[in-house]
Every structure is written in C-alpha cells, then in structure tokens.
Amino acid sequence: MRRLDQLLANLGYCSRSEARDWIDSGAVTVRGEPADGPSQKAHATDVRVEGEPLDHPDGLILLLHKPLGLVCSHELREGPNVYSLLPPRWQRRNPVITSIGRLDKDTSGLILLTDQSALVHRLTSPKHKVPKIYRATLAAAIPPARVAEITTLFAAGTLVLPEEKTPCAPAGLNMISPREAELTLTEGRYHQVRRMFACVGYEVVALHRSRFGDLDLGDLKPGTWRELPLDFFNLPAVPSAGATPPA
Ligand code: URA
Numbered sequence: 261m262r263r264l265d266q267l268l269a270n271l272g273y274c275s276r277s278e279a280r281d282w283i284d285s286g287a288v289t290v291r292g293e294p295a296d297g298p299s300q301k302a303h304a305t306d307v308r309v310e311g312e313p314l315d316h317p318d319g320l321i322l323l324l325h326k327p328l329g330l331v332c333s334h335e336l337r338e339g340p341n342v343y344s345l346l347p348p349r350w351q352r353r354n355p356v357i358t359s360i361g362r363l364d365k366d367t368s369g370l371i372l373l374t375d376q377s378a379l380v381h382r383l384t385s386p387k388h389k390v391p392k393i394y395r396a397t398l399a400a401a402i403p404p405a406r407v408a409e410i411t412t413l414f415a416a417g418t419l420v421l422p423e424e425k426t427p428c429a430p431a432g433l434n435m436i437s438p439r440e441a442e443l444t445l446t447e448g449r450y451h452q453v454r455r456m457f458a459c460v461g462y463e464v465v466a467l468h469r470s471r472f473g474d475l476d477l478g479d480l481k482p483g484t485w486r487e488l489p490l491d492f493f494n495l496p497a498v499p500s501a502g503a504t505p506p507a
Contacts, residue, residue: 264288265298267307271314272352282309315349319490320357322346322373323475327482332362332371339365342373345483360384361392361448369394369469370477373485379493383473386429389446390473394453397466401438410460414443421455428456442470 304317
C-alpha cells in the first residue's frame with residue numbers, strides 16, 4: 261500500500277502538493293469511494309482518477325524506434341532527447357523512464373526504455389552477452405580482399421580501441437554490399453561501431469540498430485514505440501512507481 265499523494269506523484273499525475281487538491285475535488289476514488297486525503301494508503305489497483313484506472317502502476321518496458329537527432333541522455337544540455345517523444349505524464353514518473361544502453365544522436369533504430377532498473381542492469385551487463393545488430397553505411401567500399409581480414413580481426417576478440425585497455429568482445433561482421441556492413445556486438449562501448457570501423461580505416465556515415473536480442477522493429481515508424489509485457493524478460497517483478505513494496 262502506498263500513500264495516495266506519493267502514488268499519484270510517482271506515476272506523474274501531479275506533484276505531491278497538487279494531489280491534495282485533486283483528492284479534495286473528489287477526482288480520486290479508492291474502491292469506489294472518494295479518497296479521504298493525501299495520506300490515505302491504497303493499493304494502486306484500487307485507485308481511480310476521474311473514473312480511470314491508474315496509468316501503468318507496475319512499470320513500463322517500451323521498444324522505441326529511435327529517430328536520428330535525439331540523445332538518450334536525460335541531461336538537457338546534451339540536446340533534445342528520446343524521452344520527449346513520450347506522453348508528458350510518463351516523462352514525470354519516478355523512477356524515471358530511462359534507456360537500456362544508449363544510441364548516439366546520429367544513430368537510429370531499436371532502443372528499449374524502462375523504469376525497471378534491474379532490467380537495465382541485466383540487459384546492459386556484458387556478462388549476459390545480448391547480441392545487438394547494427395547496419396553501418398561506410399564512406400568508402402571495403403575491397404573484397406580486406407573483408408576477410410577485417411572479419412577475422414573483429415571475430416577474434418583482440419581489437420583494442422584507442423584509449424582502452426581491454427579488447428572488444430568477438431563481433432560478427434557480415435557485408436551486405438561493399439559499403440554496407442552488418443555488425444553484431446554483445447557489448448555497448450561508447451561509439452563502439454564507429455570506433456571499430458575507424459580502427460580498420462573506414463568512416464561510418466550512417467548507423468542503424470535493427471535488432472536487440474530476439475527483438476526487431478517490425479513496422480514501427482521512427483519516433484514510435486510499442487509496449488512489451490513486464491514479464492517479457494522473465495525478470496522477477498520489481499516494485500515500480502505504483503507497485504506495492506514487498507512486506
Ligand atoms: N556504436 C556506435 O558507434 N554508436 C551507437 O549509437 C551504437 C553503437
């Protein structure tokens with residue numbers, strides 16, 4: 261059970277102080293009865309706001325088609341971010357909705373967003389080796405004679421990026437055409453795809469992530485998302501904004 265003002269504020273409806281006015285106005289009910297006051301405790305499933313059940317009280321997992329030009333950081337100084345695509349109420353939630361790993365501003369494609377911190381940790385841990393597939397367009401064609409050499413180097417798990425100490429994990433290279441490469445990574449280092457190609461002398465001029473584990477974008481348009489069920493990754497339920505904490 262949670263205090264109503266905390267529940268409403270954490271789910272992004274209003275501030276804790278505004279919750280008092282909402283409750284006084286009769287907009288909030290608990291089990292069909294007008295709520296007593298902001299400190300009343302209730303289960304999220306018993307609460308209605310203007311007759312409607314609470315908005316995703318147990319948490320959210322979203323699969324977003326990230327468009328170009330948006331960052332995954334919450335830091336506003338870094339520019340417009342992917343969270344600005346979401347409904348304003350979701351942008352005010354606590355815990356915040358955040359990306360699972362990041363894509364650069366100039367990279368499009370599949371990114372997962374969630375308020376489930378355990379999921380962020382699990383899916384970004386290199387230990388779990390979730391394969392991610394990127395489609396890179398290169399500034400110049402790779403001659404056939406070099407493709408085998410670069411494929412072997414990337415697959416070997418020996419490539420050390422500039423300024424780093426540990427080699428990249430083995431990565432799969434598949435050429436789609438002389439200037440288009442598909443690269444499969446199981447980790448997510450800063451600008452990794454661009455830096456790996458730079459190491460072998462090729463500039464990436466466009467980058468798109470098409471897959472994350474078993475997931476793909478399907479027919480999602482850039483800037484749109486679909487929800488995944490909370491048990492999609494078989495993670496034990498974690499108390500979220502509106503969930504009841506374990507006793
Ligand atoms: N590698 C990059 O260079 N950029 C991304 O956004 C993701 C992987």
